[in-house]
Amino acid sequence: MLSARADDLRDKQNQVKKGLKNATGALEESSSAFTAATKRLTAAQGKLALAQKALAKTQGELTAARVLDTQMQAKLVAAQAALAQAEADLAAGIEDVANKRDEISLVVAENFQKGDPRLLGLSAILHARDINDMGTQLHAVGNLMDQQADMLYELKAKQNQLTVQKGKVAAAKAIVAEQRQAAAVNLARKKALEEKAETNRAQVASFVAQRQAAASQARAARAVDLRKLQQLKKEDARIKRLILARAKQQSGNGFSGNSGGFLLPPVANSYITSPYGYRVHPIYGYYSLHDGDDFHAPCGVPERAAASGTVIEEYYSDVWGNRLFLDVGKVNGKNMTLIYNHISSYKARTGDKVKRGETIAYAGTTGWSTGCHLHFTVMINGNPVNPQNYM
Incomplete structure (x- = not known):
């Protein structure tokens, strides 16, 4: 009777697996699609951040x-x-020098016509009527010579100024x-930075589009995974x-007493990496029971x-991978x-x-898993409880 029911249960389970496979495909592929989309999104976000940083740097350099x-x-x-100036x-200096030279040239010409001022002085002494007249004549000649000396000095000064001014022009x-x-040089650098900034802006725009596309793909894949996960649950x-209904038909009172230590740790010399309890799902972000x-x-x-x-069932689940259900009978009146x-x-x-401590399976990473481990669940009358209450 039990064998017939087990066969019937296996047939129903196979029908479920075939139906899900035909209707939705492999859930792991959907999960892989979500993981791939998430990686693309993360990569796009990383590239976008770098591009934005490069753009900000270029814009800063361009502003400077x-x-x-x-x-x-x-x-x-x-x-x-x-x-x-x-x-x-x-x-103006060149013009001043030219004018002064012209002025001196006129004086030279007059001297040439009138004679050498020094000879004029001698002539004044020789032709003076008296001593007073001689002094007057000599004073006039002296003034004329002083005027000519001043003109030459002024010309020299202007020429010196002209030399200085030429140096200023050269400088x-x-x-x-x-x-x-x-x-x-700075203009060329500015133009290069403007072109670089334009390239950076184009890269930012491209990565924004990639991020949006990746985010859209991730949302779509996540929606598919959540929907399929609910169906599989x-x-x-x-x-x-069905399994518990079969188990309840088994006879016997089972174990009665202190349940602490009733269960042997399912993996020898091991430790718990993630305990039983409510938490935020690491992939989907919703609050749920880690059972x-x-x-x-x-x-x-x-x-x-x-x-x-007694092993009452083993099968493959796209979410849980290869699974094994072990009925250990009643514990303090409740099925475990x-x-x-x-x-x-x-x-x-x-x-x-199987006997307590006997090897029944080997650890793996089938189903939705990121690495080899054992997810161990204890069910009391079909409800998950904290395994540590029985160890």
């Missing part, structure tokens, strides 16, 4: 280059104005040339009810029967079923009776 360009243009304008002063031209060169709950203890269990490590009992998940391979099969 523009400020420097304004300053350099102002310096160039000032240098050009100084050059223009120096050139104007030089032109102003050098400054203008230097400012033009610096401005040209319903199917799993229905199968569990068992995750035990550290490298791939292939033996998993043992935590109590003596142990569930082993993410198994790599089985040693015990449906219908096998």
Whole structure:
């Protein structure tokens, strides 16, 4: 009778698996799609952050280059104005020197016509009527000679000023040339930075589009996964009810007494990496019950029967991977079923009776799992409870 019911249960379970496979495909592929979309989203966000950082840096450099360009243009304008003033002063100086030379040339011409002032002085002495007249004549000659000396001194001074002014013009031209060169270099850098900034903006826009696309894909994949997860949870709950209904028909009073220590840790020399309890789902973000203890269990490590009992079912779930249900009978009047998940391979099969501590399966990472471990669930009358209450 029990064998017939077990066969019927297996047939129903196979129908469920086939129906889900035909209707929705492999859930793990959907989960992989979500994982891949999430990775693309993370990558796009990383690239976007780098592109935004590069753009900000380029814009900062461009702003500095523009400020420097304004300053350099102002310096160039000032240098050009100084050059223009120096050139104007030089032109005026050249004109002054030319005028002074013309003036001296006229004096020389007059002297040539009138004679050498020094000879005129001698003539004044020789032709003076008296001593007073002689003094007057000599004074006039002296004034004329002083005037000529002043004119020559002034000409020399103006020529010296002209030389200085020519130096100022040369220096102003050098400054203008230097400012033009610096401005040209900065202008070229500014143009290069403008092109770089435009490239950075295009990259940012591209990565924004990639992020939006990846986010859309991730949302779609997440929606699919959540929908399929809810469907599988319903199917799993229905199968569990059938399994528990079968288990309840078994005879015997089972264990009575202190339940602490009733269960042996399912993995020898191990420890819990994630305990039973409510938490935020690490992938989907919703608050839910983590219905068992995750035990550290490298791939292939033996998993043992935590109590003596009968294997009532083993099958593959896209979410839980390879699973094994072990009915250990009644504990203080309530039915206890142990569930082993993410198994790599089985040693015990449906219908096998196993002893406490006996190897029934080997650790793996099948189903939705990021690495080899054992997700161990204890169910009392079909409801998950904290396994540590019985260890």
